Amino acid sequence: MSADLPCYEVYAIRYARMPRKRRDNFIGGDLHDSDMPMDFFVWLLKSQDRTVLVDTGFNEATALQRKRELLRNPVDALTGLGVDPAQVSDVIITHLHYDHAGNLDRLPNAKFHIQDAEVEYATGRCMCFEPMRHAYNVEDVVTLVRRVYEDRVVFHDGDAVIAPGIELIRIGGHTKGLQSVRVNTQRGWVVLASDASHYYENMQNHRPFPIVFNVLEMLSGYARLESAAQSPQHIIPGHDPLVMQRYPQHPKDADTVLLHAEPLTHT
Numbered sequence: 001m002s003a004d005l006p007c008y009e010v011y012a013i014r015y016a017r018m019p020r021k022r023r024d025n026f027i028g029g030d031l032h033d034s035d036m037p038m039d040f041f042v043w044l045l046k047s048q049d050r051t052v053l054v055d056t057g058f059n060e061a062t063a064l065q066r067k068r069e070l071l072r073n074p075v076d077a078l079t080g081l082g083v084d085p086a087q088v089s090d091v092i093i094t095h096l097h098y099d100h101a102g103n104l105d106r107l108p109n110a111k112f113h114i115q116d117a118e119v120e121y122a123t124g125r126c127m128c129f130e131p132m133r134h135a136y137n138v139e140d141v142v143t144l145v146r147r148v149y150e151d152r153v154v155f156h157d158g159d160a161v162i163a164p165g166i167e168l169i170r171i172g173g174h175t176k177g178l179q180s181v182r183v184n185t186q187r188g189w190v191v192l193a194s195d196a197s198h199y200y201e202n203m204q205n206h207r208p209f210p211i212v213f214n215v216l217e218m219l220s221g222y223a224r225l226e227s228a229a230q231s232p233q234h235i236i237p238g239h240d241p242l243v244m245q246r247y248p249q250h251p252k253d254a255d256t257v258l259l260h261a262e263p264l265t266h267t
Contacts, residue, residue, distance in 0.1 A: 058102035
């Protein structure tokens with residue numbers, strides 16, 4: 001922990017899940033055809049003075065459309081953690097894929113932080129091609145544009161400091177403007193990778209996830225995550241169910257774990 005900076009509590013809130021096979025999660029597939037399911041998270045950062053949400057998940061309509069198992073709307077989950085959505089001052093959108101940028105209309109007082117490159121990508125010529133736009137929901141993108149016209153979007157061009165103790169790391173790779181988040185906690189600097197690494201295994205074995213804009217940036221991003229964190233145990237992947245096993249459970253929410261606490265295992 002950096003003593004001269006605010007110390008944040010960091011919560012991983014699981015809101016949905018889906019079955020997958022190992023072959024689905026690595027470029028080139030995998031020799032083993034065993035199950036490797038995916039969890040969906042948003043992340044809540046809390047200090048005495050500030051409440052920040054990292055990503056906003058998706059809603060019931062999107063879950064039905066994409067055949068995902070929605071456990072709860074992630075914005076509704078905030079209430080169970082003692083946070084009124086109207087209290088959220090800032091939302092960091094790591095990227096605009098459907099599972100990270102829905103529900104923007106449900107956070108009435110927040111500023112939305114996003115990379116220039118991500119909005120350019122999600123509204124530009126790359127979206128003329130179905131394989132590149134498949135993971136985007138046009139209504140989410142349009143909602144963000146409406147927030148721009150309401151003066152509620154803060155654009156960033158590269159690494160940035162959102163507030164003391166909260167930093168953005170521009171990674172790219174998975175999408176053109178993907179950003180990860182570095183946050184100061186009682187156990188040191190924790191790095192929320194988001195989709196810079198979907199699973200622990202992607203970054204540990206340098207085996208990229210197959211939805212990717214730039215493979216070189218994705219591979220280079222693993223080293224950036226490592227250099228930004230206190231240790232490998234301080235890096236949190238974006239979709240790995242192992243996160244729920246490695247960190248203490250919130251006493252009032254079985255689908256939320258405490259990332260500011262020491263992990264239960266260092267495996």
